[in-house]
Amino acid sequence: QLIRNPVKEILSYILWPLLLGLPIYAVSLGIEAGRPTLYFNVAYLSLAASLFIFERVMPYRDEWVKSDGQEFPDFAHTVLNKGLIQLALFLLLISGIIETMGHKSAYSFWPSGLPMAVQVLIAMVVSEFGLYWKHRLAHTWDFLWRFHSVHHSVEKLWFFNTGRFHFVDTFGGLLFSIPLLFIMGVPGDVFIYFSSITAFVGLLTHCNVYMHGGILNYIFITPNVHRWHHSKKVEEGNNNYGENLVIFDILFGTYYHPKDRHVGTLGIKEEIPKAFLGQLAAPFVWNKYRKKG
Numbered sequence: 436q437l438i439r440n441p442v443k444e445i446l447s448y449i450l451w452p453l454l455l456g457l458p459i460y461a462v463s464l465g466i467e468a469g470r471p472t473l474y475f476n477v478a479y480l481s482l483a484a485s486l487f488i489f490e491r492v493m494p495y496r497d498e499w500v501k502s503d504g505q506e507f508p509d510f511a512h513t514v515l516n517k518g519l520i521q522l523a524l525f526l527l528l529i530s531g532i533i534e535t536m537g538h539k540s541a542y543s544f545w546p547s548g549l550p551m552a553v554q555v556l557i558a559m560v561v562s563e564f565g566l567y568w569k570h571r572l573a574h575t576w577d578f579l580w581r582f583h584s585v586h587h588s589v590e591k592l593w594f595f596n597t598g599r600f601h602f603v604d605t606f607g608g609l610l611f612s613i614p615l616l617f618i619m620g621v622p623g624d625v626f627i628y629f630s631s632i633t634a635f636v637g638l639l640t641h642c643n644v645y646m647h648g649g650i651l652n653y654i655f656i657t658p659n660v661h662r663w664h665h666s667k668k669v670e671e672g673n674n675n676y677g678e679n680l681v682i683f684d685i686l687f688g689t690y691y692h693p694k695d696r697h698v699g700t701l702g703i704k705e706e707i708p709k710a711f712l713g714q715l716a717a718p719f720v721w722n723k724y725r726k727k728g
Contacts, residue, residue: 443493448647450489451657455635458482462631471627478631482638486594489644495658499591499643506595508711512585513598516605545620551628558621558629559679562612567683569611570676577725579607581718587672588714590702592658592665597641601718608678636679652692656681662698663691671698 458478465474494500546554573583582604589596616626640661648657656677664675674691677684684690705724707717717724 443645447493447645448649450644451639451646451648451651454482454485455632455639458635459628459632462628466624466627471624471631475627475631475634479634479638482635483594486638486642486644490593490642493645495643495645495662496591499593503589503591504709505589505599508709508714509589509596509599511711512600512602512714515602516598516600519602519605520609544618545622545625547620547622551624554622554625555628555632558616558625559632560682561615561619562629562633563678563680563683565611565615566608566678567676567687569608570678571687571689573604573607574673574676577721579604581721581725582607584703584705584707585714585717587665587703588705588707589665590700591643592641592662592701593643594638594641597637601715603718612678633679653681653685655679660690660692662701663693665701666698667700667702667704 458481461474461478461481462471465471465478468474491500546557549557569579570583573579582601585601586599586604589599616629621629636656640656640658642658644658646658648655648659651657652660656675656679660675660681663671666672671691674689675681675684676689681690707724708714
């Protein structure tokens with residue numbers, strides 16, 4: 436849609452970096468104060484609240500503001516995934532792995548002498564490689580697609596369905612990205628920055644807010660880039676696999692961002708259940724739904 440309000444037009448150019456930069460700054464304050472988890476949670480909820488407002492003030496698609504009846508499944512998937520991730524972190528904590536993060540040893544490869552910003556960038560690129568290939572496999576290997584399809588079954592994008600992932604899909608992403616960072620000896624603070632940025636970028640990529648990415652579309656997975664990944668047309672949707680960065684999409688030829696048109700219908704060819712428990716069960720009885728596609 437065309438927004439003629441000059442204030443909103445100007446805001447559309449600065450909103451993405453602003454809404455990403457402020458939460459990152461909040462996390463930095465939390466690290467300095469020794470309370471990164473608290474500051475992250477406040478920043479994350481504040482970003483979500485801000486996006487809720489902007490999605491109504493300057494939406495990318497007016498029809499995406501209307502309810503799709505999936506609020507409860509979206510919320511339930513998010514809570515389940517967050518809970519399981521917290522459990523995984525707790526198990527890592529009691530096992531002593533987290534406390535040893537960043538400790539130098541003969542097997543540590545991490546360049547801890549570099550500036551923090553450079554270390555965070557390295558962490559993002561290293562993890563991005565695993566996340567890219569896991570995501571790409573999830574679209575081309577039927578066994579993984581059956582789980583990933585839960586995320587793609589939505590017909591609109593907004594901040595609230597960012598965490599709509601089958602828990603098996605979520606753990607797959609963790610297995611492809613986190614272990615290598617641990618092996619390299621990533622310091623705790625770098626890991627906090629990386630995981631926080633990933634969470635913030637995730638909310639932003641799904642938001643239904645009118646934004647111009649500009650040059651950032653060629654660096655980060657912005658909403659403008661990610662929407663094409665949710666296209667119902669396979670030739671459009673099987674692109675833009677990056678989680679935070681587009682570097683591997685560009686390198687491996689899966690970057691897709693037409694300038695002359697907007698994305699059309701979202702969704703998938705399969706018809707998976709609308710209920711939360713049905714969505715959890717669907718991948719395990721996949722033939723029932725694959726035949727419908």
